[in-house]
Structures are given as structure tokens and as C-alpha cells.
Amino acid sequence: MTNETTEATPEASEVPEVLRYAAFAADPAGGNPAGVVLDAAALSAGRMLAVAAEVGYSETAFLSPTATSRAYDVRYFSPLREVPFCGHATVAAAVALAERVGPGQYVFGTLAGEVPVAVDEDPAGVLRATLTSVAPHTEPAERGDVDEALALLGWAAAELDPALPPRFAYAGVRHLVLVVADRSRLADLHYDFDGLAAYMTARDLTTLQLAWREDDRTFHVRDPFPVGGVVEDPATGAAAAAFGAYLRDLGAVPSAAVLTLHQGADMGRPGVLRVELRAGEERVRVSGTAVPIPA
Structure with a gap:
């Protein structure tokens, strides 16, 4: 019997930064918690699912920047499975982006289709995201x-x-x-x-x-x-x-x-x-x- 050592792949050892936001609320104790990973381009679907399970929220959004400014491919995972679209994680991700890039128009490419998202800032500095659904x-x-x-x-x-x-x-x-x-x-x-x-x-x-x-x-x-x-x-x-x-x-x-x-x-x-x-x-x-x- 031989002892084999398995080296961890770079992805397996990588711990992505997971932001945590409460969506549809002004108080972090309210609304729906969502995980947000702003650059998930290097992560496989399996790794995304593992991260979402560890976070434990109903969904975590994983964003991958595209060649187009303010356009992202987005995947959503619950602790058990991938879902084609998630509204509260979209709002959370858009606000997280706006805090770093600025308010304005974003486009999320989801498994359900393209979802435009606009983020506005009111005079008090509060950011509000508005998503436009796919055809219902x-x-x-x-x-x-x-x-x-x-x-x-x-x-x-x-x-x-x-x-x-x-x-x-x-x-x-x-x-x-x-x-x-x-x-x-x-x-x-x-x-x-x-x-x-x-x-x-x-x-x-x-x-x-x-x-x-x-x-x-x-x-x-x-x-x-x-x-x-x-x-x-x-x-x-x-x-x-x-x-x-x-x-x-x-x-x-x-x-x-x-x-x-x-x-x-x-x-x-x-x-x-x-x-x-x-x-x-x-x-x-x-x-x-x-x-x-x-x-």
C-alpha cells in the first residue's frame, strides 16, 4: 500500500472574499441576507456551491466581470443548489458594486436572461437598486x-x-x-x-x-x-x-x-x-x- 499526497489545487485553497448584505432593508438586522462575491471568474460551479453552503444564506451571488464596462455574468447558489435567478442577491450585488464603482446602470447576465439593474443614490446617501425582470x-x-x-x-x-x-x-x-x-x-x-x-x-x-x-x-x-x-x-x-x-x-x-x-x-x-x-x-x-x- 502506498501513501499518496494530493496537492490542493489553487482554486480549492483559494478563499474568495464574500461580502454580506441585507437586501430590501435599511437595517442589517432586517431584510434578506445575501452573500456577494464580486470577482468569481476563477471559481468553478462546485466551488461556488461550496462557498454558498459555507455562507449559509438563502443565496450567494457570484459575479464575473465581462469585457463590457459595468456588465457582469452572474450565478446564484443556495446552500443546496444553483438557481437561475435571485432578486435579493441581485439587489445586494448591485449596491455592493455601486459602493465601489458608483451609482448608475449595470447589466447582469444570468441563466434566466439579461437583467438590467439601476442604482440610484438619494440626497441622504442611501443606495437603492432597481432590477428589471426577464419577460414574465x-x-x-x-x-x-x-x-x-x-x-x-x-x-x-x-x-x-x-x-x-x-x-x-x-x-x-x-x-x-x-x-x-x-x-x-x-x-x-x-x-x-x-x-x-x-x-x-x-x-x-x-x-x-x-x-x-x-x-x-x-x-x-x-x-x-x-x-x-x-x-x-x-x-x-x-x-x-x-x-x-x-x-x-x-x-x-x-x-x-x-x-x-x-x-x-x-x-x-x-x-x-x-x-x-x-x-x-x-x-x-x-x-x-x-x-x-x-x-
Whole structure:
């Protein structure tokens, strides 16, 4: 028997700098934490996944600069797998770039498509990022799909809002939208983690967008994310974009509207997502602030 020594490859020994930001919040204790690696050009997909698992946030964004100024190829990893697009990590990454390069226009090339991101600075010096989604679409959810999801959540069909029926919605990744009629139902979230993960995997879902309508332009939302190894996402930009398209397709909001989504309060990490629909434009804009999380 021989003893063999395996040398670590440069990539395996390299520890990339991981920035940590809370997206869709002005307080690092709120919003959704995201990891950001600003130069991941030398990292393989396997290494990115390992870094994301070590970080432990719902997603970490890995940026690779391109030959075009302010344009980046971006990949997103949860602790368990790669996802084609992530809204909160996009907002976090754009704010991190703006702090170093300056506000303005950026372009993120994602697996879901090209996502323009604009970062503006207000008079108080607060940076706000606005992403423009890929083309969204929605489709009806079959009764069997809805009943199975409700059973896994421990919810009853009678608790849903009849004016806002269940649908699948996409704006970079796919979600099942379920809107309840009572805020207390949304606040009480306990579900079958493994069962819901299997259900979502079979239907290529990234989260469930669970919502309650406070008024015509204000909603409270929650997003289970078991397929990513996370019980719940505190603020979900991709789902917010899909939800905007869902409401527009139903005719529940005007073709031009600004919506406010509150998320994370039930987890103790409150955040606010702004969703903008523009008349004559298919794509949905989602904006929010992001702040560094102290080490």
C-alpha cells in the first residue's frame, strides 16, 4: 500500500472574499441576507456551491466581470443548489458594486436572461437598486396541484382569497402563488419541509409566494424555500416580480401601478419590496435598498 499526497489545487485553497448584505432593508438586522462575491471568474460551479453552503444564506451571488464596462455574468447558489435567478442577491450585488464603482446602470447576465439593474443614490446617501425582470408569464394551477400544496402547508382551500386564485408565476424562476383571505393565516406558517421540497422539485418551483392583500396596492408575503435548504426566504425579489405579473394578468391592479410588498416581519427580519408595473411594458421592476452586514 502506498501513501499518496494530493496537492490542493489553487482554486480549492483559494478563499474568495464574500461580502454580506441585507437586501430590501435599511437595517442589517432586517431584510434578506445575501452573500456577494464580486470577482468569481476563477471559481468553478462546485466551488461556488461550496462557498454558498459555507455562507449559509438563502443565496450567494457570484459575479464575473465581462469585457463590457459595468456588465457582469452572474450565478446564484443556495446552500443546496444553483438557481437561475435571485432578486435579493441581485439587489445586494448591485449596491455592493455601486459602493465601489458608483451609482448608475449595470447589466447582469444570468441563466434566466439579461437583467438590467439601476442604482440610484438619494440626497441622504442611501443606495437603492432597481432590477428589471426577464419577460414574465403566468399560468393557471390545476386543482390537484393546489390541493397538494395546501395539504403540505396545513391550510384549507376555504382560507384562500377567492378574488385572487392560485397560479404559477415566472419572472426568472417559477413560483406557486397562494393568496389567503386573513392575515393570521399567513402569520401561522408551519409546513412539511421534505414533502414540500419534493412537491416543488417535481414542478420546478423555487418558492411558494404566499400572500395576503392589505389593500389594493399593499401586500404581505412569505416564501418557503425548502428546495434551497432554507425554511423561509425573508425577502424574495424574484417572487415579487412574478407576483406583480400575476396581479396584472388577473386584472387585480392597473397596467401601470406601484405596489408595496412587506416580507420578513413574521420572521423578525422585516423588509420592503417596491414593485413597479409600467403600461406597455411586459417586464416588471423590483427595487429596494441593501446594507452591509457587520462581521
